[in-house]
Amino acid sequence: MKLKWPNIMFIGFLLSTVAVTFSESESSESESSESDIISRFQQYLKIKTNHPSPNYKQSSEFLISEANSLSLHSQTIELVPGKPLVLLKWVGTSPDLPAIMLYSHTDVVPAEHDKWDHPPFEAHLDSDGRIYARGSQDMKCVAMQYLEAVRKLKQWGFQPKRSIYLAFAPDEEIGGHDGAEKFSLSRVFQDLNVAIVLDEGLPSPDANYRAFYAEKSPWWLVIKAVGIPGHGAKLYDNSAMENLLKSIESIQRYRASQFDSIKAGLKAIGDVVSINTVFLKAGTPSPTGFVMNLQPSEAEAGFDIRVPPTVDTESLERRISEEWAPTWRNMSFTLGQFKQKMYGRDASGKPAITKTDSSNPWWALLENAVQEAGGKLGKPEIFPASTDARYFRNLGFPAIGFSPIANTPDLLHDHNEFLHKDEYLKGIKIYESIIKAYASYDEHEIDERFKDEL
């Protein structure tokens, strides 16, 4: 059949109308859902879950209502009264396969309101697209990105093979003892049959995302020197101050050697022992300050040391007892509670490290999934501080620290913590890709396919 001009024009008109209508409805839909996505993030940020009295009731209610809107199973677990952990579940089609755990903490550190350009609990979106709030990086972003990614996957009709758990835990910022620690040891957690835990990472100042496979252990060291007191005008050896200062000099040299290897680009922060002087305590008080003509008989200094699991701890302990606090220099030392508790070690006393080689399929899956979503992972790192991930690693579960935040300054615990909305939205796409890859992963199926190829 031959079409006459008017007919062709009519069809053309119809097509263009359809096209216009379609693209309009698509763009208005994505715009409205984008503003919905941001506004849900803002709602969570506005909940004051800051210490010392986090409002866990409100955060739990909010998370449960999100879960309901997504038709996820939900339960609230109170292993310690008043400290709820919200656990959501998206049931997989092969629920016998070990599950995926998307983990986050609900609490945030306090904020000094007067030092912020925008109030820390108003989640102000500025004209550049930055969202200012305590928790915007650490780690309410990740919690909501998990949920938004699940929302998108559900909209597309994606069916996870493995079950997916989302855990929102209290108290990470005060050590996680009533949160992750008790949860990891609970019957509830053991029954979940978890294969892999995802927890928080750190923002990256460049385009590569950061991912963490282990973390440093804090050693809180206090060294103390005692000596003969004396007149402030007298020169003599072995005063408490002199002996303490000798140690501090030695510690400073060690600190510089560690720091130099970072400055030279040879090592990352996670690979070296960091050591910082956090207090000095000495002097004889007077009504106006300190007595100036007296050399005191006691002097103390405190250090926050962070030790990577790759470091030989015995030699570090020797360094402390032989160089930094030797008894022959009339010195003594104490190491904070974490040291005694075999922090960051598994049951056999070995460093708790998640493998990043081919023995751990979850690492490669993460790398590929991030890449497929248009991102890139940097070299695997050791987390310089502590996260709840250690409790799971200590029990032998692989756990990866990852927050999809690139091109952003690290403002964890800092004033004016912010996240750009585009970076947040990109992070949701990254999680869509990761959740899809993780929830679909079935080693047996791959084996089968491999057999076919043979």
Ligand SMILES: *[C@@H]1O[C@H](CO)[C@@H](O)[C@H](O)[C@H]1NC(C)=O
């Ligand atoms: C340690 O203390 C003793 C007793 O006060 C003193 O005789 C000695 O010189 C001190 N040694 C050092 C190295 O400070």
